[in-house]
Amino acid sequence: MRDVCIVGGGVAGLAASIFTARAGLDTLVIDGGESILARNASLENYPGFPNGVDARRYLQLTREQARNAGVEFELGRVTRAEPIEATDLEEGFALETEGGDPLEARRLIAASWSSSDYLVPLDVGRTKRGSKRFVNVDTGGRTAVEGVYAAGRLADEPHQTIIAAGHGAKVGLAVVHDSDANFYHDWVVPEGYFTGRGREVPPGCEEIDDEERRKRDEQARESMLEAFAEPLDEEPTMHPSVEQN
Structure with a gap:
């Protein structure tokens, strides 16, 4: 289930x-x-x-x-x-x-x-x-x-x-x-944001260090550059009632 x-x-x-x-x-x-x-x-x-x-x-x-x-x-x-x-x-x-x-x-x-x-x-x-x-x-x-x-x-x-x-x-x-x-919250924060204040990282949150932050930023940029490198070869779908006419 x-x-x-x-x-x-x-x-x-x-x-x-x-x-x-x-x-x-x-x-x-x-x-x-x-x-x-x-x-x-x-x-x-x-x-x-x-x-x-x-x-x-x-x-x-x-x-x-x-x-x-x-x-x-x-x-x-x-x-x-x-x-x-x-x-x-x-x-x-x-x-x-x-x-x-x-x-x-x-x-x-x-x-x-x-x-x-x-x-x-x-x-x-x-x-x-x-x-x-x-x-x-x-x-x-x-x-x-x-x-x-x-x-x-x-x-x-x-x-x-x-x-x-x-x-x-x-x-x-x-x-x-x-x-x-x-x-608790879906939030990715810099290392120490919670633990630097003597708090546990709440459930759903994540602390990452600067190396990991830069790694994720690079991955994000690469994926977006790849996604938008070429025009998408798909056309908008017309409303069915227009196609029927």
């Missing part, structure tokens, strides 16, 4: 997965195949990219970051989610997928805009607006069902990449805090 199963491999789901995996939770992302962000021609309002960035490149880098954190991926679509034991939600949840083996997880994050019919058996509470349905959540992305969360646009967050990423991270941290993970 996985600690966390995230349905949806877009921005919100990926951000959530990075935080749950870095906190030591066994995390699986079920990726439906394409994020809505892939329709973006140029991502130009995400902090840190002064001249914008190719949206598909951003997705690639975020998936690589999740894999580096220990996240595993499975391609497919979830068709049904329900408690393993109807009277005991702590037993976790069973997920059925199209053509795949059933999956089990202690906690479930729905980040699958705009698909949420698989949540009907869980009765998490959904609000219909136009042709879309949004999952009702609290400030941490928790639904009415203990152990089930929703992140990003599916949780009625604004349709912007930076907000989806931030909300996904917030929901991921809510899952971490609701779990048995020994966790």
